[in-house]
Amino acid sequence: MTERIKIVDKREALLDATLHLVNNNGFHDAPMSKIAKTAGVSPGTIYLYFENKQDLINQLYIDIKKSFSKYAFNNYKKQFPVKKGFEIIWYNIANYKLSNIEQAMFLAQCDNTPMVDEISQQEGLKHLQPLIDLLEKGKCEGIIKPKSNYLLYAFTIYPLAFLMTSQRQGNYQLEKDNLAETFQIAWDAIKL
Amino acid sequence: MTERIKIVDKREALLDATLHLVNNNGFHDAPMSKIAKTAGVSPGTIYLYFENKQDLINQLYIDIKKSFSKYAFNNYKKQFPVKKGFEIIWYNIANYKLSNIEQAMFLAQCDNTPMVDEISQQEGLKHLQPLIDLLEKGKCEGIIKPKSNYLLYAFTIYPLAFLMTSQRQGNYQLEKDNLAETFQIAWDAIKL
Amino acid sequence: MTERIKIVDKREALLDATLHLVNNNGFHDAPMSKIAKTAGVSPGTIYLYFENKQDLINQLYIDIKKSFSKYAFNNYKKQFPVKKGFEIIWYNIANYKLSNIEQAMFLAQCDNTPMVDEISQQEGLKHLQPLIDLLEKGKCEGIIKPKSNYLLYAFTIYPLAFLMTSQRQGNYQLEKDNLAETFQIAWDAIKL
Amino acid sequence: MTERIKIVDKREALLDATLHLVNNNGFHDAPMSKIAKTAGVSPGTIYLYFENKQDLINQLYIDIKKSFSKYAFNNYKKQFPVKKGFEIIWYNIANYKLSNIEQAMFLAQCDNTPMVDEISQQEGLKHLQPLIDLLEKGKCEGIIKPKSNYLLYAFTIYPLAFLMTSQRQGNYQLEKDNLAETFQIAWDAIKL
DNA sequence: CATGAATGAGCTTTCATTCAT
DNA sequence: TATGAATGAAAGCTCATTCAT
Secondary structure, three states, X not given: OHHHHHHHHHHHHHHHHXXXXXXXXXXHHOOHHHHHHHHOOOHHHHHHHOOOHHHHHHHHXXXXXXXXXXXXXXXXXXXXXXXXXXXXXXXXXXXXXXXXXXXXXXXXXXXXXXXXXXXXXXHHHHHHHHHHHHHHHHHHOOOEOOXXXXXXXXXXXXXXXXXXXXXXXXXXXOOHXXXXXXXXXXXXXXXX | OHHHHHHHHHHHHHHHHHXXXXXXXXXXXXXXXXXXXXXXXXXXXXXXXXXXXXXXXXXXXXXXXXXXXXXXXXXXXXXOOHHHHHHHHHHHHHHHHHHOHHHHHHHHHHHOOXXXXXXXXXXXXXXXXXXXXXXXXXXXXXXXXXXXXXXXXXXXXXXXXXXXXXXXXXXXXXXXXXXXXXXXXXXXXXXX | OHHHHHHHHHHHHHHHHHHHHHHHHOHHHOOHHHXXXXXXXXXXXXXXXXXXXXXXXXXXXXXXXXXXXXXXXOOOOOOOOHHHHHHHHHHHHHHHHHHOHHHHHHHHHHHOOOOOOHHHHHHHHHHXXXXXXXXXXXXXXXXXXXXXHHHHHHOOOOHHHHHHHHHHOOOOOOOHHHHHHHHHHHHHHHEO | OHHHHHHHHHHHHHHHHHHHHHHHHOHHHOOHHHHHHHHOOOXXXXXXXXXXXXXXXXXXXXXXXXXXXXXXXXOOOOOOOHHHXXXXXXXXXXXXXXXXXXXXXXXXXXXXXXXXXXXXXXXXXXXXXXXXXXXHHHHHOOOEOOOOHHHHHHOXXXXXXXXXXXXXXXOOOOXXXXXXXXXXXXXXXXXX
16 A cells, blocks of 8 residues: 555656656756756656656657546537537636646647657547547537538647747736637637 | 849848748857858858847847738738738738748747847837737727737737648648638637 | 575576576576566566676576586596596496586686676586596506696587587587597597 | 778777776676776767677687787698697797787686677687698598597687686696697697 | 565666767 | 767666564
8 A cells, every 4th residue: 555655656756757858958958967966856766767868758749638638528418409518618728728838748749849759649649539529529519610520629729839939938918808709719710 | 243142142041041940940049150161151151241140140130020020910001991901910920920931030039039039029029010000990880899009919910820830730731712611710809 | 485486586597597598698698687587586586596697697607617527527537447447437428418408508608708707717628627637547557648627628528519519500419329430520629 | 081090099998998807707707898998988888899798809819819829820831840839829829828818818708608699609619620731631641630620629729718717716727838738749649 | 573665776778979980 | 161970968668675563
């Protein structure tokens, strides 16, 4: 019992340290020694939990991607009417990016960089299926523009990444207040 | 004369090599030796044109940013009516990302990674001022939603980055045909 | 009782594992962790039976050397006439190298490498005294050439190491049949 | 010109350092850092001349094997009568082992250890062909016992390795004087 | 006795940078 | 200008050994 907690703790500490260092210094300036030190652990210990640096990055990516998609579909049911369902998912994702900036930044870095295995990248893509299904349903019902899902995603969900980055740099403040206005813009983009 | 051309050639070859390697391998797997070899130049030669690796990356970033913004405002005049002006800029940017994928990928990598100096990052931001001015004008004239420019940018220009990435991975084909439909989505998002 | 047997078993398992790994991978690629795993034991356990890696190697060397010399003088009595005595010892050694290839290989590795303590090396040398005595007797009786024992050993016993190696590599088959011919060669070398 | 000499010098210095360290400490205690220091060179420099540690060892092995076999057949011509030819080769090898103890020790270590690639090991074997041919000729002419070449080698050439080791440990002195007697023993072993 | 997670010194190797040519 | 051999600090990783359980 205590053992399992400890193990989880150390793995977690290492993932946290990696997240933090890669975010702030980039993959290229996040040496294993620093990761170990930040996690309060000896360099050799990393290799008890991860095969190598690439594996550490991959696992971090997948872990975060999982927690992200779990968050994204919280309280969502596919029986919901299209607009309501979309609203819930959109708000979930927006809130995730607002309150888990570190994680969101890391995902952005992974998605724009060849630092994650292609296999892990594929793995991470699977998780948005319910959103795809919802968009399809919306198109069938004549509520959403009959365009590629990539297009619909690009103009509704993806912009949140930019707002998050802007916010982090202090240029823009995305808050509960203006979230509704922002959703309106997203919805205007794709509604029929 | 030939010498000056040569100089330009070598600098250019080095920037090209860096662009290519960083795009395909990431900053962390683009050693100076490989950059030199790809550029057909000796490692030592790099330091005749650039102070160090960071400087090389910075200059590449600024160079591309410049060429990008030049492209973005091609044929654009601030006297144009708001929608026409916006349309021109939007299409310019879309076309740039379609035809200069390497450059666009690199910018995306820089914007989501701490690989470029903050100073250079600031430097790169200045270039979009005419777009900002245009959006402001649109808001004054009641044509565009009275929202933060960050928001307006996020839901019109920024999505193009996602489409470019999707296209590069073969998931989506952004072409001349559907460019018009795509613009419509962008415009719907911000028009009043 | 069971405990003592167990103890012996574990020590034995560790020695066996070491023998096997050092033979196949070399000393430099036989880490304690692999030895432990091969022996079906925890890494920490090794240190209950051996002081450290060097001690493990040393003890293995001495153990094998002991069993080898016991085998070498099996059925031998110093009262035997010289040629008969020599024949018995020679056949014993030949048979040992034929049927205990792993052990013989390990000894060869130890004898040509600085992997064993000098002390242990000295320790291992003592065991051939009866053979030395026999050679001396042979020289006194005018049956064997009056040469250094090193020389006599080099041209009678030592060649068996080469034949064993050749056999292991599949180049040569040393078997019961040709053992007699081989002995003849050895004897021709040193007989007067 | 100066460059090539320098290059050869550095490669040579590294091979020498490796020879010395592996002989005295064993493969397992001959770290690249020590090799570099002994060669009067920086650790990184090793990798300008060798792919990795294994390659360094392999090349050293092959180099020595080559120089050994060149030495072995010095002044030898296949037109010589069998005994004279054999005598020349045997003396050459004996002299090599007497005057190039370091090299001979290293070869012995390689031949009794899995430290050299199998490919390189094969490569090293090719060089004794003229001796094989000579033994065959001797057998045809009824001068040498009609036995396997492995056997003939084991009882004539191979014993020299033992004498060299003994000599190095100060137990035995193989010198010009007793070389003739020693040859006699070898010849007695295989002559018909 | 036995475990095996943890350690950290030390290993092999890489790579940004220099400098004699 | 241009070279590229050389550097050496630092990277990723291994492994003999320890110690709390």
